[in-house]
Amino acid sequence: xxxLLILILxxxxxxxxxxxxxxxxxxxxxxxxxITPKAEQGKLLWxxxxxxxxxxxxxxxxxxxxxxxxxxxGKHIRTGKLIEPMAxxxxxxxxxxxxxxKKWFKRNCKWTIGRECSVQEQVDILKYLTTQ
Amino acid sequence: xxxxxxxALVFTLLLTTSIIMGGNTHDEEQEHGYxxxxxxxxxxxxxxxxxxAEECGSCHFAYQPGLLPEKSWIKIMTDLENxxxxxxxxDADLQKELTDYLVQNSADKSxxxxxxxxxxxxxxxxxxxxxxxxxxxxxxxxxxxxxIVKNNKDIGSFSNCTACxxxxxxxxYNEHDVKIPGYGRWED
Numbered sequence: 001x002x003x004l005l006i007l008i009l010x011x012x013x014x015x016x017x018x019x020x021x022x023x024x025x026x027x028x029x030x031x032x033x034x035i036t037p038k039a040e041q042g043k044l045l046w047x048x049x050x051x052x053x054x055x056x057x058x059x060x061x062x063x064x065x066x067x068x069x070x071x072x073x074g075k076h077i078r079t080g081k082l083i084e085p086m087a088x089x090x091x092x093x094x095x096x097x098x099x100x101x102k103k104w105f106k107r108n109c110k111w112t113i114g115r116e117c118s119v120q121e122q123v124d125i126l127k128y129l130t131t132q
Numbered sequence: 133x134x135x136x137x138x139x140a141l142v143f144t145l146l147l148t149t150s151i152i153m154g155g156n157t158h159d160e161e162q163e164h165g166y167x168x169x170x171x172x173x174x175x176x177x178x179x180x181x182x183x184x185a186e187e188c189g190s191c192h193f194a195y196q197p198g199l200l201p202e203k204s205w206i207k208i209m210t211d212l213e214n215x216x217x218x219x220x221x222x223d224a225d226l227q228k229e230l231t232d233y234l235v236q237n238s239a240d241k242s243x244x245x246x247x248x249x250x251x252x253x254x255x256x257x258x259x260x261x262x263x264x265x266x267x268x269x270x271x272x273x274x275x276x277x278x279x280i281v282k283n284n285k286d287i288g289s290f291s292n293c294t295a296c297x298x299x300x301x302x303x304x305y306n307e308h309d310v311k312i313p314g315y316g317r318w319e320d
Binding site: 054078079080081103106107108110111 | 191192214217218219220222288
């Protein structure tokens, strides 16, 4: 009986993903279909250099503002604004608000790459940022 | 008799004082408007919308709505995708909420001193996208050499209000509060 109770409890807890957790963030992307996040792909995209119509010939990448060591602070290439680290290991609060994450993906993918990032690209980057 | 005269004099004095005081209060209301109930020092109404402070303030100083007219804010808010060469897109709900806040508190609707002066210096159809391009701003900063700002790593741009105006966040741009990094106090 006791074992059964524990079993039921553990199942119900495992289904109950805590809002604001990394799991909840990844889970929100799964609604678009089952995707396997690949940290290696995320890292490649993070450092890939783009020149877009709006960048006026200048090179842009995620790392140009956030830096290539995501555990450290970055600096915006144009405004000089200090940007707090992106890695969850040093700055977990970045990943608590799914809406905010998606807002910044939209803005920054358009600014950097010149288009929105696909769901796959987003989860790859998130996997990279949360495994450093 | 003497007592009656004294009482009458004191009464007259009190009455006159209250009229003068009343007059002053009236003038203050004229100058600062009903919204300014707590300080005569404030130049523009401080930011009162938390969402605005968070959304806009996460990238730059959350400029008070009373620093630009309605037309300017509408222009800015309808092209957030190209926001001074940055992408600052918001979802439709947030964009509307913030536009409403900016419009309702824009310089043309404010009774605060500087908002009124900004408006007075603008042409009727003027809708500058930058506060630094308003005639009032230009006039107030024309004594500051360009290099002091542009070549100063702690300032970088005239749009960086808080670098020199230590009370900008409270809505005060008083020149006595101005401290230019590397140069100290600035008074003309």
